[in-house]
Amino acid sequence: MSINVKNIHKRFDEFTALDDISLDFPSGELVALLGPSGCGKTTLLRIIAGLEQADLGDIILDGENASNTHVRDRQVGFVFQHYALFKHMTIFDNVAFGLRMKPKAQRPSESKIREKVFSLLQLVQLDWLADRFPAQLSGGQRQRIALARALAVEPRVLLLDEPFGALDAKVRKELRRWLRKLHDELHITSIFVTHDQEEALEVADRVVLMDHGKVEQVGTPEAVYNHPQTPFVYSFLGSVNVFHGRAEQEHLQVGNEQLRHHNDSYGHAQDVFAFARPHELKIVENNHHEGVSARISRVLSFGIETKVELDGLNGTHYEVHLSQQQRQDQPLHIGQEVKLVPSALALFPKEIETLRLSEQQG
Amino acid sequence: MNTLRQFSVLPGFGLSLGYTLVYLSLIVLVPISAIFIFTCQLSLSEYWQVVTSPRVMASYQLSFGTSFLAAAINAVFGVLLAWCLVRYSFPGKRIVDALIDLPFALPTAVAGIALTALYAQNGWLGQIIEGYFGIKVAFTPIGILIALVFIGLPFVVRTVQPVLEEIDTELEEAASSLGANRWQACRYVVLPVLLPAIMTGFALAFARAVGEYGSVIFIAGNIPMVSEITPLMIISKLEQYDYTGATAIASVMLIVSFILLLLINLLQSWTAKQTGRSA
Amino acid sequence: MSTLAIQTHASQTTRFEKNAATREPNWVKYLLLGISLSFFALFLLLPLIAVFTEALRKGLETYWLAFTDADALSSIALTLTAALISVPLNLVFGVAAAWAITKFEFRGKQILITFIDLPFSISPVIVGLSLVLVFGVHGWFGEWLVANDVKVIFALPGIVLATIFVTFPFVARELIPLMQAQGKEEEEAAIVLGAKGWQNFWYVTLPNIKWGLLYGVILCNARAMGEFGAVSVVSGHIRGETNTLPLHVEILYNEYNFSAAFAVASLLALLALLTLVIKSYVEHKISKRTNG
Numbered sequence: 001m002s003i004n005v006k007n008i009h010k011r012f013d014e015f016t017a018l019d020d021i022s023l024d025f026p027s028g029e030l031v032a033l034l035g036p037s038g039c040g041k042t043t044l045l046r047i048i049a050g051l052e053q054a055d056l057g058d059i060i061l062d063g064e065n066a067s068n069t070h071v072r073d074r075q076v077g078f079v080f081q082h083y084a085l086f087k088h089m090t091i092f093d094n095v096a097f098g099l100r101m102k103p104k105a106q107r108p109s110e111s112k113i114r115e116k117v118f119s120l121l122q123l124v125q126l127d128w129l130a131d132r133f134p135a136q137l138s139g140g141q142r143q144r145i146a147l148a149r150a151l152a153v154e155p156r157v158l159l160l161d162e163p164f165g166a167l168d169a170k171v172r173k174e175l176r177r178w179l180r181k182l183h184d185e186l187h188i189t190s191i192f193v194t195h196d197q198e199e200a201l202e203v204a205d206r207v208v209l210m211d212h213g214k215v216e217q218v219g220t221p222e223a224v225y226n227h228p229q230t231p232f233v234y235s236f237l238g239s240v241n242v243f244h245g246r247a248e249q250e251h252l253q254v255g256n257e258q259l260r261h262h263n264d265s266y267g268h269a270q271d272v273f274a275f276a277r278p279h280e281l282k283i284v285e286n287n288h289h290e291g292v293s294a295r296i297s298r299v300l301s302f303g304i305e306t307k308v309e310l311d312g313l314n315g316t317h318y319e320v321h322l323s324q325q326q327r328q329d330q331p332l333h334i335g336q337e338v339k340l341v342p343s344a345l346a347l348f349p350k351e352i353e354t355l356r357l358s359e360q361q362g
Numbered sequence: 363m364n365t366l367r368q369f370s371v372l373p374g375f376g377l378s379l380g381y382t383l384v385y386l387s388l389i390v391l392v393p394i395s396a397i398f399i400f401t402c403q404l405s406l407s408e409y410w411q412v413v414t415s416p417r418v419m420a421s422y423q424l425s426f427g428t429s430f431l432a433a434a435i436n437a438v439f440g441v442l443l444a445w446c447l448v449r450y451s452f453p454g455k456r457i458v459d460a461l462i463d464l465p466f467a468l469p470t471a472v473a474g475i476a477l478t479a480l481y482a483q484n485g486w487l488g489q490i491i492e493g494y495f496g497i498k499v500a501f502t503p504i505g506i507l508i509a510l511v512f513i514g515l516p517f518v519v520r521t522v523q524p525v526l527e528e529i530d531t532e533l534e535e536a537a538s539s540l541g542a543n544r545w546q547a548c549r550y551v552v553l554p555v556l557l558p559a560i561m562t563g564f565a566l567a568f569a570r571a572v573g574e575y576g577s578v579i580f581i582a583g584n585i586p587m588v589s590e591i592t593p594l595m596i597i598s599k600l601e602q603y604d605y606t607g608a609t610a611i612a613s614v615m616l617i618v619s620f621i622l623l624l625l626i627n628l629l630q631s632w633t634a635k636q637t638g639r640s641a
Numbered sequence: 642m643s644t645l646a647i648q649t650h651a652s653q654t655t656r657f658e659k660n661a662a663t664r665e666p667n668w669v670k671y672l673l674l675g676i677s678l679s680f681f682a683l684f685l686l687l688p689l690i691a692v693f694t695e696a697l698r699k700g701l702e703t704y705w706l707a708f709t710d711a712d713a714l715s716s717i718a719l720t721l722t723a724a725l726i727s728v729p730l731n732l733v734f735g736v737a738a739a740w741a742i743t744k745f746e747f748r749g750k751q752i753l754i755t756f757i758d759l760p761f762s763i764s765p766v767i768v769g770l771s772l773v774l775v776f777g778v779h780g781w782f783g784e785w786l787v788a789n790d791v792k793v794i795f796a797l798p799g800i801v802l803a804t805i806f807v808t809f810p811f812v813a814r815e816l817i818p819l820m821q822a823q824g825k826e827e828e829e830a831a832i833v834l835g836a837k838g839w840q841n842f843w844y845v846t847l848p849n850i851k852w853g854l855l856y857g858v859i860l861c862n863a864r865a866m867g868e869f870g871a872v873s874v875v876s877g878h879i880r881g882e883t884n885t886l887p888l889h890v891e892i893l894y895n896e897y898n899f900s901a902a903f904a905v906a907s908l909l910a911l912l913a914l915l916t917l918v919i920k921s922y923v924e925h926k927i928s929k930r931t932n933g
Contacts, residue, residue: 053369084826088848098834373838379741393771442677467913469867471887476688535662573764576869593766
């Protein structure tokens with residue numbers, strides 16, 4: 001089932017949680033709502049579910065306006081951040097709850113319920129826990145039971161609020177792969193909220209990046225990672241080096257130093273941010289004619305990459321990633337004065353963005 | 363949004379809040395407002411005369427004085443008891459812990475006659491105290507003090523105990539690693555954390571003691587100007603069908619109660635802030 | 642007033658006693674234990690023992706006679722009736738108030754909570770007086786009540802109203818912090834899964850709060866059966882008609898019938914002890930739930 005979100009606004013007292021959000025979620029996709037805490041992603045998810053009401057705007061489910069439909073009748077499955085399993089019921093009763101709440105006419109017989117519950121427990125590979133209570137389960141198991149419970153009522157959409165937020169790193173990775181596999185089997189339209197970029201990029205078909213109640217960018221994981229469209233997306237996905245400068249025709253003026261850029265649309269002495277990923281910076285001798293001066297403060301050489309941390313002028317910090325090959329070709333030592341030259345630079349005009357970006361990094 | 367409440371999918375807001383407000387108004391607010399409305403029938407000078415007459419003034423002094431002293435005694439021994447219950451193991455601890463709440467559960471009249479029997483001239487304790495020290499307890503202000511200590515005992519223990527339980531041992535470990543001796547660690551590290559809870563317990567015990575009636579009247583002797591507590595003044599005015607007099611004194615006590623309630627609320631939010639828990 | 646204090650666990654105490662940083666020298670420990678336990682014995686244990694020894698002073702037969710007396714029986718009946726009416730009413734109120742306060746955000750919530758606490762800080766005598774002012778012969782509804790031959794003051798309705806007033810906050814006071822801590826995620830989950838109004842309360846909320854509810858009811862009941870000051874003002878002390886158990890104790894005591902007074906008092910003391918036993922059991926249950 002497709003979901004369309006149209007011009008949603010939501011305020012809590014003075015705080016604007018969602019500011020004119022419009023999004024389309026095509027049928028059968030697994031979409032991640034990604035952003036820092038307080039960006040409005042959970043509020044949006046709860047509005048789609050019907051747990052929260054928008055001040056303005058519409059939620060269209062399968063082409064029908066569902067804005068005034070009660071949660072109960074929206075046929076959504078919702079997995080809560082802390083699972084919200086009923087503590088006093090067994091795992092079986094938890095999963096059976098939705099079926100037992102149906103009006104008499106639609107309620108399946110107890111034996112049908114049993115069958116259904118066990119098939120769901122098998123799906124999440126936990127049928128051997130049917131008689132336990134939630135308190136006796138591990139976090140990862142609880143999460144899977146919460147998912148089975150949500151699926152029991154055959155929802156048209158599955159909504160998950162920070163599904164892996166409360167789990168430790170190892171279980172997280174496992175469950176991530178498992179959720180992806182499950183989605184490939186069921187093909188139910190799903191939206192999950194996360195603040196973890198790695199999680200969003202690895203699991204989702206598409207990623208919606210949100211910040212301060214606004215959508216920053218929508219696209220496939222490759223697209224948003226490789227072609228960030230806003231400074232926020234640039235700095236939120238992966239580490240990034242920022243240069244503050246003025247764009248001229250051919251080059252970027254950073255203090256007294258110059259960096260070459262290959263961007264035709266700038267060139268009228270405009271104040272800009274320039275972004276370069278750690279692997280897009282080259283370390284050169286400090287007598288090089290172009291580049292930004294820095295001093296090496298740390299060299300971390302483990303794994304397949306070498307991470308070099310540098311201190312620039314005015315207390316700025318840079319990070320450069322080198323392949324082991326590059327590392328061997330170039331002797332580096334702590335305290336060495338060098339220059340940094342970017343192989344690629346993405347420029348963004350300095351506008352109101354300045355404020356928001358500094359907040360992000362602060 | 364400027365609505366009265368925020369949206370929620372849970373049902374029953376109107377029903378539950380409506381019922382709460384109606385029930386609260388009928389049972390509590392209407393009768394209490396009657397006190398103030400009846401008081402307004404008196405002129406200011408009449409009112410002043412009633413609430414400051416010598417016998418009534420003596421009762422304030424007695425009620426507030428003994429209540430304050432009782433709450434102070436409870437603050438000291440309540441902290442000690444809470445400390446022992448949390449920090450030490452000793453035989454019969456669970457029974458002691460359960461019995462701390464006895465004054466909450468025991469009807470005040472029962473407490474009153476039991477204390478009187480104990481402290482009367484021929485009672486177990488009365489005999490000893492009068493025989494050795496020559497002090498009369500029952501039917502004097504000391505008797506009132508004892509009754510008020512009894513009914514106020516659980517308040518300090520029960521407000522301090524949970525806070526003491528939640529204090530991390532790390533706090534005292536840090537203190538002793540920094541060279542504090544045991545006394546310094548308790549005095550400068552533990553006590554400040556407990557202080558808001560102690561004061562809350564003190565205020566609760568004081569508020570309860572000021573209004574207490576049942577446990578006091580048996581042991582007080584009720585001698586005018588000497589051992590008449592303020593609630594008793596209200597009763598005796600009422601028995602003389604002096605409704606306005608009774609109401610006027612009641613209004614004074616009510617105002618004190620409101621002030622105490624406000625103070626307790628402030629203290630509780632302070633406690634919550636100190637211990638990082640919700641009130 | 643006594644919110645659900647989680648029981649101290651033996652393991653926690655030994656943690657303090659084994660740790661050099663949180664341990665006092667033995668002589669300090671025994672001194673503190675000695676002082677506080679003496680205080681406990683003097684102020685709590687001794688009065689309790691006195692009730693039972695005084696009650697049995699003149700033998701079991703006199704003790705038994707105190708209960709079979711017609712006035713005693715009618716006071717027991719009246720006390721039970723008043724508690725049976727007021728406790729369920731306050732139970733319903735407590736659940737409704739806690740539901741509204743903990744599951745919704747609305748303006749004036751803090752004021753409402755303060756008002757619910759109000760009866761705790763008002764003298765019982767004032768409670769009685771305020772009812773007299775509203776329902777007494779010279780009160781607001783006095784004329785109307787007399788004209789329609791309805792008795793409130795010096796009758797059962799007055800006693801019930803006074804009892805409800807003084808026991809008003811008990812259930813709500815226990816439930817509010819409990820339900821606040823539990824949040825509303827489980828109820829929201831139930832709604833998404835299709836539960837309707839009362840289904841949600843019966844299947845999800847009630848099982849979660851049942852022990853807290855029982856705790857509040859027990860304390861409410863103890864106070865309801867033992868209330869003296871407020872009931873004393875509105876009862877009129879008519880023997881065999883408007884005397885509750887605590888008032889009966891007072892009358893017997895004032896007639897110098899001490900052994901009978903203490904016999905009836907011992908019944909109330911037993912009720913108090915029973916209350917404390919159930920209370921400890923419930924606390925134990927709750928601490929097991931929260932720790933398990």
